[in-house]
Amino acid sequence: xxxxxxxxxxxxxxxxxxxxxxxxxxxxxxxxxxxxxxxxxxxxxxxxxxxxxxxxxxxxxxxxxxxxxxxxxxxxxxxxxxxxxxxxxxxxxxxxxxxxxxxxxxxxxxxxxxxxxxxxxxxxxxxxxxxxxxxxxxxxxxxxxxxxxxxxxxxxxxxxxxxxxxxxxxxxxxxxxxxxxxxxxxxxxx
Numbered sequence: 001x002x003x004x005x006x007x008x009x010x011x012x013x014x015x016x017x018x019x020x021x022x023x024x025x026x027x028x029x030x031x032x033x034x035x036x037x038x039x040x041x042x043x044x045x046x047x048x049x050x051x052x053x054x055x056x057x058x059x060x061x062x063x064x065x066x067x068x069x070x071x072x073x074x075x076x077x078x079x080x081x082x083x084x085x086x087x088x089x090x091x092x093x094x095x096x097x098x099x100x101x102x103x104x105x106x107x108x109x110x111x112x113x114x115x116x117x118x119x120x121x122x123x124x125x126x127x128x129x130x131x132x133x134x135x136x137x138x139x140x141x142x143x144x145x146x147x148x149x150x151x152x153x154x155x156x157x158x159x160x161x162x163x164x165x166x167x168x169x170x171x172x173x174x175x176x177x178x179x180x181x182x183x184x185x186x187x188x189x190x
Contacts, residue, residue, distance in 0.1 A: 001175040003037055004153065005188055014181045018128070018159065026125045026153065030063045038175060039067020042123060042151040045173050046072070049148045051121045053077060053114070055140070057107065057132050064153055065123040072121075077114070079107040079136055088112065092142050096135035107135045109143075116144035126154045127174075130161025137170070149173060157189055 004025075011024040025031055042064075054076045056065030062078050069076035080087065088110035097104050114120075120140055124133055133150060140147050149171030155162045157177045165172050179189035 001038065001041055003034055004176050007031065007034060008154070008176065008178075008186055012186060014184045014186065016181075018156070018181065020126075020154075020156070020178065020181055020186065022126070022154065026064075027060045035063045035067050038064050038153055039069075039071045041175060042068045042121075042173070043071030046121050046148060046151065049121070050119050051148055052117070052119045053145075054121050054123055055079065055109070055136055056123045057081075057136065060125040061123055064125060068121065068123050068151065077109060079109050079132075079139070081105045081107060083108065092139040094135035094138050096131045097129075098132065107132065107139065109136075109139050111143070114140070114143035114145050118143070118145040119148050120145050121148045122150045124150065124152045126156065127152045127161040127165075127172075128156045128159045130165055133161065133165065151175075154178060 007025045013021040015021050051072055051074055053074055054065050054069040056062055057079045058081045065076045091108045091110045093106050093108045095104055095106055122136055152174050155174035155177045157179050162172045177189040178186055180187040
């Protein structure tokens with residue numbers, strides 16, 4: 001997706017060999033027009049798959065997940081990372097490491113929000129190691145829901161997440177594939 005590549009090139013910052021900061025477009029501030037374009041593209045790619053729910057991960061996946069769900073006309077669920085006073089105690093929960101946070105967190109989805117007849121599209125902002133997505137997939141299995149695929153805005157193709165999911169038979173559609181981060185520059189692939 002050319003608009004996303006342009007935004008990454010102009011507003012992203014390579015912090016180290018494996019960390020790309022996208023605070024200006026995905027992780028701290030969002031460009032509503034770009035987010036809606038991403039939502040339209042994912043909706044186009046998955047429009048024939050009978051998606052009944054979009055699932056994303058708190059918090060950076062929410063804007064894109066919302067845009068996709070809106071375009072598909074289905075509800076969006078986000079997996080919570082923190083328990084609150086209103087968190088449903090009858091929830092699916094999976095413990096996952098976070099690449100960017102450097103900690104282990106819990107992902108939670110209330111059981112009443114997922115059903116065995118649901119056909120779920122997972123949407124994520126960035127995939128590196130894929131641990132959070134794999135946690136959501138385990139939750140979907142517990143619920144008996146059908147995984148349609150994963151739509152990811154930015155795939156770090158030089159890390160294991162997306163390739164390992166593809167090897168496991170998961171459909172992974174990426175808007176942008178990054179093949180390397182070198183000397184402050186981003187290399188894109190097809």
